[in-house]
Amino acid sequence: MKPQQNPGIGCISLILLLAIAGVLIAGCTDSSSPGQNGQVSVPPTVTPISGKTKGPLTTVPASPTQDRSGPFIAINPVGEKKIGDVLVISGTTSLPEKTPVYLSWTVNSGGKKSISNKPVLPGVNGTGHFRFVFDTTGFKPGIYTTTVTTGKNGISGSVQFSLTGTYLGTDTPVYYSGATAGSSGAPAITLRPIGDHAQGDVIQITGTTTLREGTLIIYEIYPDYFENAVKRSASSAATPSGISGDTLVIKGTGNTNTWSCAIDTEGYEKTQYIVNVSTMNENGQKSGIFGSAHFTLT
Structure with a gap:
């Protein structure tokens, strides 16, 4: 499963996704495989917002000069954003459904960074679409030049x-290696x-x-029937x-950070989900679940 998308900790996300994929395979007979970060049959991935975006994707013409006489990728206008806003990079494409598209960007005059990838989703009138979602809370202010490409053929x-806004993040993640969840002296995550x-x-x-600023937090989101097979029904998705x-x-x-x-739930199964948050040390070991919550998609 993948996302947040704090651009810069991709390897950790990949390790997590592979680990979670293993749990899913062990916990249910269906195989799964998410969207970004290696998620499980998961649609698009994620990252925070100051509110929520509801409903299906609305297509907005990306540019009146976009050449659509051949294969194309057209990105919708983004506009000005403030740190802490949700950032949605979306658009349309002539590429076939499930074709992977890759997002990268440069900030100001910095170097190009590969950020994420997603499969093309079905659209209308034979035109597919894509959507990337990012939490900008830990991003640096600046001018972002963003490119979405197939990675070949120049499309x-x-x-x-x-x-x-003001940069709230840190350039060096902190790995927690203290008391494990449930033990004396363990930090709180709500x-x-x-x-x-x-x-x-x-x-x-x-x-x-109560964790210190810059500490890496891991989140995992999955249907609750992963933990209770009785809740899995005949209508449950074959690929969760x-x-x-x-x-x-x-x-x-004060002492509270x-x-x-x-998360982008486009294409997600309509069911109840569990959200677990934990920490990870430098060896990639999680210290247990410090916080948990539920929500339902209808």
Whole structure:
């Protein structure tokens, strides 16, 4: 399962996704395989927002000069964003459904960074679409020049947007290696109530923690029937939706810091989901589940 998308900790997300994929295979007879970060048959991935985006994807013309006489990737306008906003990079393409597209960007005059990849999803009138969701809470302000491409054949689209505000993140993640969950001296990680949502929403998940600023937090989201097979019904998806990702603790007030992530539920199964949050040490070992919450997609 993948996302958060704090650009810069991709390897950890990949390890997590592979680990979760193993759990899913062991826990159910169906195989799974997510969207970004190696998720499980999962649709798009994630990263936080200051609110939520509801409903199906609305297609907005990307550019009046977009050449659509041949294969194309067209990205919808993004506009100006503030740190802490949800960032949605979406668009349309002539590429066939399930074709992987890759997103990269440069910030100001920096080097190009590969950020994420997703499969093309079905659209209308034979035109596919894609959507990438990011939490900008830990991003750096600047001018982002973003490209979505197939990685070959020169088929690509680009868009530029500005991100304003004060940098809240850290360039060096902190790996927690203290007391494990449930033991004396263990840190606290809370999740604010998520509530129920419609399939296709971009959902913000936020919480607080006593962990120090910059600590890496791992989140895992999956159908509750993974933990209780009795809840799995005949209508349950053959390829369950789920996602795993990472985010960083942001400085709060006093001894209480904050964390956040967001998930894109487009294409997810309509069922109840579990959200677990934990930490990881430098050896890739998780220290147990520190916080948990539920929500339902309808």
